[in-house]
Amino acid sequence: MSNISESKEGVKWYQFKSVTKVFGIHIKYFLPLSFVVLVALMTGILPSDGFVRSIVVLMAVGGLMSWIGSVVPLIRSVGGKLLFPMFGTVILMKTGIFPETASESANLLMDNGFQMFFxxxxxxxxxxxxDGKLLKASALRYLPILFLVQVFGLAFAFLSSLITGKSFYEAVFFIAAPCMAGGTSGAITTLPSLYSSVLQTDMSTMSGNLFATAMLGTYLALAISIVMKILASNFPKLMGNGQGELLKKESAEITEAKKNMTVYPNSTNDYGDLIGGLFLSLAVTVVGSILNYFVPNVVYIAWTIIIVILVKIFGLVPDELCKKANCWSQFTQEYLIIIICAGIGMSSSSGVSLSSIMSPATIITLLMTFAGAIIGAMVGAKIFGLHRYETAITAAMCSCNIGASGDVQMLALTERMDLLAFATISTRIGGAMMLIEISILFPIVVRALGL
Known part of the structure; x- marks a missing residue:
C-alpha cells in the first residue's frame, strides 16, 4: 500500500495510489484491459461464448467499480469496495448507459448456480x-449467549413491526436477519439462496436490498458502540465494564485454548490448497444436500453448516484440510465477491430500493433489533458469569456487522481488540446459528402466511 497522496491544501478527494492492483493486476494494466472489454460490450462485439462473455464483463465492470470505491475516501468510508460494484452497476443499467446485453451476461452466470457456488x-x-479447541471450550458458556442475542434481537424486530407498521415477516427476515447472518456473504448470497429455495423466486431480486440493509446496520451498530463505550467509561458498574476481560472467571480449558489458538493462513503458494479447498467445500455441501433429501424441512445450506460445526467441534477434520478450506474461502471473499456484487447490480431484476432501505421504519427496526441483541447479551452475561459490557460488544454488536472487518472496526473503536477470538465466534458461528434458525423459521412462516 502506498502512502496517501496529499496536496498543499490537504488530502485529495481521490487516493489513486492507495490501491494499485485489481484482481492481482496492476491498475496501469487493468484499466486499458477493462476499457477494451467495455468497448466490446457497448459495441456488441463481445465473444459469443456464454461464460467467457459473462465472466469477463463482470470482472471488468466489477473490478473497475471496486477500485473506484476503494480509492475515493468518501465512497470507501461507506464500504465502497463492495457497495460501488453493486449500486454503480445498478445506475449504469437503469440509466441505459450499459446495453441490455450486459444484463444478459450477468444473468447467464448468476442464474446458473454461481451464487450457490460462492x-x-x-x-x-x-x-x-x-479454532476448534476455543469453539469447544466456549460452547457451554458463550454459544448459549449468542442464541439469547439472536432470540432477543428477532423478538424486538417483531415488536418493531407493531410500531412501524411493517409486517413482522419483513421486519424479522428482511431487516433483522441480514444484519445477523455472519457478514456480507450472508446478506448477499446465503440468505437470498435460502429464501429463494423456499419462495421459488429469483434470488438476485433480493440480494441488493439485503446487502444494503446489512451495511446500514453496520453503521448503526458502530454508532451504538460509541454510545456504549461512553456509558461504560462513565458508569462502569452500571454497564458491567470488565475493563477488557470478558469472562469473570475463565476456565482452564478456555485459557489454554486462547493461548494455543490455531490461526490458519489466509493465502498460500500452493495451488493445491485452493483447488483442495474448493472440492472440500462443494463435497460437504453435497452431504448437506443428501441430508436435505431425507429431512427436507431443513434446507441443505443449514445441514451443511450443522455438519461443519459438529466436525470442527469434535476435531474430525485435520488442520491440513482446514487450511485448504480457509485459503479457498479467503480467495472467494477477496475476489469472487466483487464479481457477485457486480452481477447482482447488473441483473435487470435486481430492483434495489434505497428509499425503502433508508426509511424511518427500517432504521427503527434495526435500532430495536440491536437493542434486543444487547439486552439478550447482558441477560446471558448475568446467567453465565461474564462481564456485561464486553459481552454486549462481542456477542451482540459483533453479531450485527459486516463480518471480519466489522469485528475489527468494532473492537478497535471500543478498545477491546484482545477479544477478537470471541468476536470471530460471534460472526462465524453466530452467523451460522442464525442461518440454521432462519432456515427452520422461514418455511413455517411462509406456509402460515400462504406465500
Missing amino acids: VASIVVGTILAT
Missing part, C-alpha cells in the same frame, strides 16, 4: 477456520 465456499471455509 455460498458453499464461504460457509465451509469460515467455520473450519475457527
Whole structure:
C-alpha cells in the first residue's frame, strides 16, 4: 500500500495510489484491459461464448467499480469496495448507459448456480477456520449467549413491526436477519439462496436490498458502540465494564485454548490448497444436500453448516484440510465477491430500493433489533458469569456487522481488540446459528402466511 497522496491544501478527494492492483493486476494494466472489454460490450462485439462473455464483463465492470470505491475516501468510508460494484452497476443499467446485453451476461452466470457456488465456499471455509479447541471450550458458556442475542434481537424486530407498521415477516427476515447472518456473504448470497429455495423466486431480486440493509446496520451498530463505550467509561458498574476481560472467571480449558489458538493462513503458494479447498467445500455441501433429501424441512445450506460445526467441534477434520478450506474461502471473499456484487447490480431484476432501505421504519427496526441483541447479551452475561459490557460488544454488536472487518472496526473503536477470538465466534458461528434458525423459521412462516 502506498502512502496517501496529499496536496498543499490537504488530502485529495481521490487516493489513486492507495490501491494499485485489481484482481492481482496492476491498475496501469487493468484499466486499458477493462476499457477494451467495455468497448466490446457497448459495441456488441463481445465473444459469443456464454461464460467467457459473462465472466469477463463482470470482472471488468466489477473490478473497475471496486477500485473506484476503494480509492475515493468518501465512497470507501461507506464500504465502497463492495457497495460501488453493486449500486454503480445498478445506475449504469437503469440509466441505459450499459446495453441490455450486459444484463444478459450477468444473468447467464448468476442464474446458473454461481451464487450457490460462492455460498458453499464461504460457509465451509469460515467455520473450519475457527479454532476448534476455543469453539469447544466456549460452547457451554458463550454459544448459549449468542442464541439469547439472536432470540432477543428477532423478538424486538417483531415488536418493531407493531410500531412501524411493517409486517413482522419483513421486519424479522428482511431487516433483522441480514444484519445477523455472519457478514456480507450472508446478506448477499446465503440468505437470498435460502429464501429463494423456499419462495421459488429469483434470488438476485433480493440480494441488493439485503446487502444494503446489512451495511446500514453496520453503521448503526458502530454508532451504538460509541454510545456504549461512553456509558461504560462513565458508569462502569452500571454497564458491567470488565475493563477488557470478558469472562469473570475463565476456565482452564478456555485459557489454554486462547493461548494455543490455531490461526490458519489466509493465502498460500500452493495451488493445491485452493483447488483442495474448493472440492472440500462443494463435497460437504453435497452431504448437506443428501441430508436435505431425507429431512427436507431443513434446507441443505443449514445441514451443511450443522455438519461443519459438529466436525470442527469434535476435531474430525485435520488442520491440513482446514487450511485448504480457509485459503479457498479467503480467495472467494477477496475476489469472487466483487464479481457477485457486480452481477447482482447488473441483473435487470435486481430492483434495489434505497428509499425503502433508508426509511424511518427500517432504521427503527434495526435500532430495536440491536437493542434486543444487547439486552439478550447482558441477560446471558448475568446467567453465565461474564462481564456485561464486553459481552454486549462481542456477542451482540459483533453479531450485527459486516463480518471480519466489522469485528475489527468494532473492537478497535471500543478498545477491546484482545477479544477478537470471541468476536470471530460471534460472526462465524453466530452467523451460522442464525442461518440454521432462519432456515427452520422461514418455511413455517411462509406456509402460515400462504406465500
